[in-house]
Amino acid sequence: MTDYSIPQPTSGDVVDLITADHRLLEDLMRAMRDESADRDAARVAFADLLVAHSEAEEDNVYPKLKSKKVIDGEEEEHGEKEHAATNEALLKLLQAKGTDTQKFxxxxxxxxxxxxxxxxxxxxxxxxxxxxxxxxTTRQELGEKWLAKRNQLLESGAGSIDNVEAIVKKAYDDGLLPNDDQPDE
Structure with a gap:
């Protein structure tokens, strides 16, 4: 995979669309492991897609599936906590200088x-x-809403280090990540 442009469809079944993004994220991870690839370009595309994908899920998909009683609040919160943990790990990846280091x-x-x-x-x-x-019909409607948010976030460079830092800070503030370093308030 050498072209790291991210497809931006405008409609489809939300389940199929999210699953397709999962496969693309896996492809981008493989590219980042490949020393012959443009690992930095893969990292930028990966960060943008990961953040846009998960933010759009939390805004549009999880709440709607919960309201339709397809998932419960525990599954929604668990998904949000896993997004927060992934963003925290992503921040460390973005902070790694270069792509040929042990830190990377x-x-x-x-x-x-x-x-x-x-x-x-x-x-x-x-x-x-x-x-x-x-x-x-619900899956199609969710697909359109999710894609609109995802694509807008992709266009805005959602995976920038500054944005990921802000998202991780908010996750700590909201209690989605354990904050072992700070005393209880």
Missing amino acids: EDALEAVAEVLNHHIGEEELSILNPAREDAPE
Whole structure:
């Protein structure tokens, strides 16, 4: 994979669209592991897609599936916590100078571990039930809303280090990430 442009469809079944993004994220992780690839370009595309994808899910998909009783609040919160953990790992990947260092390799493997776990869980506990329990019209409507938000975030450079730092800080502030370093307030 040498072209790291991210497709920006405008409609489709939200389950199929999210799953397609999961496969693209996995492809971009493979590219970042490949020393003959443009690893930095893959990292930029990966960061933009990861942030746009998860932010759009939290804004548009999880709340709607919860309101339709396809998932419960626990699954929604668990997904949000996993997004926060992935963003925290992504921040370390973005902070790694260059792509030929041990710090980059370690950060990439940390992102891969958290993200692969999340993708597996999300496909099993959120997307499979959505495919079975949400009507096709709801999945199409969610697909359009999710893509509109995702594509807008992609255009705005959602994976910039400054934006990821702000997202991670907010996750700590909201209690989505354990804050072992700060005393209880």
